[in-house]
Amino acid sequence: MPLSQPIILATLTITTLIFLLSTHLVLIWVALELNTLAILPLIAHKSHPRAIEASTKYFLTQAMASALIIFSGTLNYEMTGSCQIVELTNLTSMIVLTLALFIKVGLVPFHFWVPEVLQGMSTTAAIFLLTWQKLGPLIMLFLISPLINFELTSVVATLSSLVAGWMGLNQTQVRKLMALSSIAQMAWIIVIIKYAPSLAILTFYIYSTTISATLLTLDKMSTTSIKYLIISFSKSPITTTILMISLLSLSGLPPLAGFMPKWLTINQLLAEKAIWIALLMLITSLLSLFFYLRLWYNSSSTMPPSTTNTTRLWRKSTPQSNFTINLLTMATTTLLLSTTLMKAITKQEYSLG
Amino acid sequence: MGFTLFLCCLMLACAMMVAASSMIHFAVVSLLFVVVFGSGLLIIEGGSFMPLVVLLVYLGGLLVVFAFCVGFTDDPFGGFWGVGVSKWVVFFWWAGFFRGVYSRYWRLWCWGKTSAGEFWGEVVSSELLGVSQMYSDGWAFIVVCGWALLVVLFVITGFVRGYRQGAFRSF
Numbered sequence: 001m002p003l004s005q006p007i008i009l010a011t012l013t014i015t016t017l018i019f020l021l022s023t024h025l026v027l028i029w030v031a032l033e034l035n036t037l038a039i040l041p042l043i044a045h046k047s048h049p050r051a052i053e054a055s056t057k058y059f060l061t062q063a064m065a066s067a068l069i070i071f072s073g074t075l076n077y078e079m080t081g082s083c084q085i086v087e088l089t090n091l092t093s094m095i096v097l098t099l100a101l102f103i104k105v106g107l108v109p110f111h112f113w114v115p116e117v118l119q120g121m122s123t124t125a126a127i128f129l130l131t132w133q134k135l136g137p138l139i140m141l142f143l144i145s146p147l148i149n150f151e152l153t154s155v156v157a158t159l160s161s162l163v164a165g166w167m168g169l170n171q172t173q174v175r176k177l178m179a180l181s182s183i184a185q186m187a188w189i190i191v192i193i194k195y196a197p198s199l200a201i202l203t204f205y206i207y208s209t210t211i212s213a214t215l216l217t218l219d220k221m222s223t224t225s226i227k228y229l230i231i232s233f234s235k236s237p238i239t240t241t242i243l244m245i246s247l248l249s250l251s252g253l254p255p256l257a258g259f260m261p262k263w264l265t266i267n268q269l270l271a272e273k274a275i276w277i278a279l280l281m282l283i284t285s286l287l288s289l290f291f292y293l294r295l296w297y298n299s300s301s302t303m304p305p306s307t308t309n310t311t312r313l314w315r316k317s318t319p320q321s322n323f324t325i326n327l328l329t330m331a332t333t334t335l336l337l338s339t340t341l342m343k344a345i346t347k348q349e350y351s352l353g
Numbered sequence: 354m355g356f357t358l359f360l361c362c363l364m365l366a367c368a369m370m371v372a373a374s375s376m377i378h379f380a381v382v383s384l385l386f387v388v389v390f391g392s393g394l395l396i397i398e399g400g401s402f403m404p405l406v407v408l409l410v411y412l413g414g415l416l417v418v419f420a421f422c423v424g425f426t427d428d429p430f431g432g433f434w435g436v437g438v439s440k441w442v443v444f445f446w447w448a449g450f451f452r453g454v455y456s457r458y459w460r461l462w463c464w465g466k467t468s469a470g471e472f473w474g475e476v477v478s479s480e481l482l483g484v485s486q487m488y489s490d491g492w493a494f495i496v497v498c499g500w501a502l503l504v505v506l507f508v509i510t511g512f513v514r515g516y517r518q519g520a521f522r523s524f
Contacts, residue, residue, distance in 0.1 A: 004507050011504050018497065027494065034501045037508050044512060055512075 004041065011038040012132060019136045023084050023143065025073035029066060032104070032136050036062040039133060042125045043117065054120025058129075061103060061113045068100035085143050097140075098148055104137040107190060108160040111183050115167070118179040123219035126175060130182045130215070131208035138189065138204060145197045150274075153190050158280045160187035165287025172226045174218055177291055181250055182211065184288045191281060192265045195272050198345045203261035206331075207250070210258060213328035214246040220319050229299045231306050235318040242321055242329045244300045249332035251292035252285060257331060260338040264345065357397055364390035366450060373442050376428050381420050388412050400480035 011034060018031035036059065044055040072093035077083050079090040088094050099110075106114040118126050141148070164183035171177050185207040193200040221239055223229045233240045249258035262285070269278040298304070303311070367390060370383035388411060392404035487495065 004511055007504065007507060011500070014500070027497070030494075030497055030501060034497070034504060037501070038504055040508050041511055 008038050008041055011035075012128075016132065016135055019139045023086055025076075025083050025085050026070070028085060028136075028140060029070050029073065032069065033063075033066050035133065035136055036066070039128060042128055043121050045125060046122060050120040054117040057113050058117045061110070065100045065103035068096055068103070072096040072100065085140060088144055088147060094144065094147055095149060095152065097144065098152055101137040101141050102156055102190075105134055105186050105190075106179075106183055107156050107186055108163050108183070109156075111160065111163065114183055115171075115176040115179040118175045119173060121175075123175065123215050123224070126178065127212050127215045130178070130211055134186070134204070134208075138200070141190070141193055142197050142201065145193045145200075148194050150194050153194060154274065154277045157187040157191035158277060158284065160184065160190070161281055161284035162287065165284055165290070168288060168291040171291065174224055174226065174229065174295070177295070178211065178215060178218075181288060181292070182207075184285065185211075185250070188261060188265055188281065188285075191277060192268055196264075196268045196345065199261065199264055199268060202341065202345055203265065206257055206261055209328055209331045210246050210249045213325060213332065214243060214250065216325050216328065217243040217246065217321060220321060220325065222319070226295065226298050229295065230304045233299055233303070234306055234311060234313050236320055237312070239319065239321040239325075240299050242325060244296050245332055246329055247292050247295055251289045253289075255335065257334045257337075260335055260341070264338070264342065357394065360390050360394045360397065362450070364394065366447070369446055370443065373446070377423055377426065378428075381416070381423050385412065385416060385420075388416065399478065401478040402480045402484050 015031040015035040015038065019028060022028055022031070040055045040059055043058055044051045072088075073083065073085075075096070076088050076090045076093040079093070080087065082089075088097065102108075103110040118129065121129065161184050164180040164187070168177055168180040171180070185203070189200045189203045189207070192203070217239055218224070221228075221232050221236060221243070223232055229240075232243075245256065249256035252258045252262040266278050266282065269275075269281075364387055367383045367386040371380045371387060374380040374383060388407060392407050395404040
């Protein structure tokens with residue numbers, strides 16, 4: 001095991017703990033910078049030029065966003081005298097901070113780095129980027145959510161869902177598709193963060209579990225594009241089926257757990273009378289549904305011409321899914337929990353009568 | 354107020370020069386000026402501890418070593434006005450900057466308008482309370498910043514010369 005790995009992982013853990021425990025803007029900023037720096041070796045681990053380029057792009061984007069965060073904090077300190085992130089009352093600093101956090105998460109006007117960075121990383125390291133690195137900005141958005149500007153978040157969320165789905169229509173590389181699906185899922189988190197922040201947290205939990213299951217399965221099968229997914233069913237049918245369940249859960253189809261956050265979010269948006277936003281989010285999520293269904297079609301639904309004329313390869317040992325993948329994928333079958341969570345998370349009372 | 358604004362403008366201009374330089378050696382010299390003007394800004398506003406620390410450690414230690422390392426490098430496409438775009442960017446930026454400053458801030462910028470008391474400030478540094486609190490109650494912050502510096506060291510060293518190809522092979 002390389003010598004620096006404990007330092008990197010300990011740093012990632014410590015900085016996330018600092019986000020979770022602190023409300024002082026400068027401390028959160030230091031922790032965010034440290035988080036960005038600590039993940040760079042994970043991105044550039046393979047050290048081929050594409051990985052180095054991916055880490056450079058990631059660092060530049062995140063550093064610019066951190067600069068905007070500290071600018072907004074300084075402006076707020078000068079205007080109001082407070083350094084606490086929950087007391088961010090100056091309008092300019094609130095908007096600048098929100099935009100900086102959107103850069104960090106990768107939402108629409110600032111989404112260009114996400115597919116390129118993910119394409120340059122290994123699949124296992126991509127899990128860190130898509131789940132762990134989003135914790136910091138999402139915690140900050142959760143803390144400023146009472147005062148956040150709903151027009152800004154709803155416009156950015158709708159555009160993100162649209163652009164992520166639209167960009168995914170022509171992709172064959174699965175890591176880029178995962179990047180675009182993460183942009184679309186973040187849009188669903190951002191749209192509801194002002195009115196039901198705990199629902200945003202629930203969306204994030206379900207999204208991170210499902211995308212971890214998907215990326216781990218892809219790493220196990222060593223498939224990085226659709227042309228390798230086509231032949232994966234004959235090599236490891238159960239792992240392919242597990243991958244499909246995870247992908248369809250990400251797309252938000254009802255028998256699976258990914259439907260729960262979308263359903264509850266639409267409920268809350270309608271309760272807040274944001275009907276156009278709800279309609280636009282639903283329509284634009286059809287675009288991302290298209291590329292999830294394309295992945296399902298190419299791997300599980302049809303059998304393209306392959307190298308042998310049998311349905312199952314038996315000459316070599318093939319990669320099968322392990323305990324972690326199975327456990328994470330089982331989380332996608334927990335839709336029935338929504339009956340309990342509805343009452344706890346949303347603001348409406350539901351009656352069965 | 355006028356002198357503060359002047360130093361801010363100079364610092365910003367040099368920061369722009371860092372980004373828009375055609376050769377890396379000019380960027381290093383511009384970075385030096387950014388630090389000098391930034392420290393001057395802090396001194397004018399009353400603090401003396403932080404600028405001194407920055408000038409000693411950052412300029413005198415880090416930046417000197419950085420400048421020596423940069424001196425070892427060679428830029429195959431450089432020149433005084435290197436590759437195309439840079440000199441026009443610099444020229445038009447300075448032209449626009451002076452035009453904007455002249456139209457809006459000329460009165461504030463003249464040195465004659467500042468009073469002596471405002472220029473020279475007070476005798477005791479206003480930073481002392483903050484510095485002592487940083488070392489007493491804010492120890493956690495210093496620990497986090499020290500940890501950050503250590504991690505930066507490992508990350509950058511492993512990034513540049515690690516990965517099983519140099520002497521430092523921790524990655």
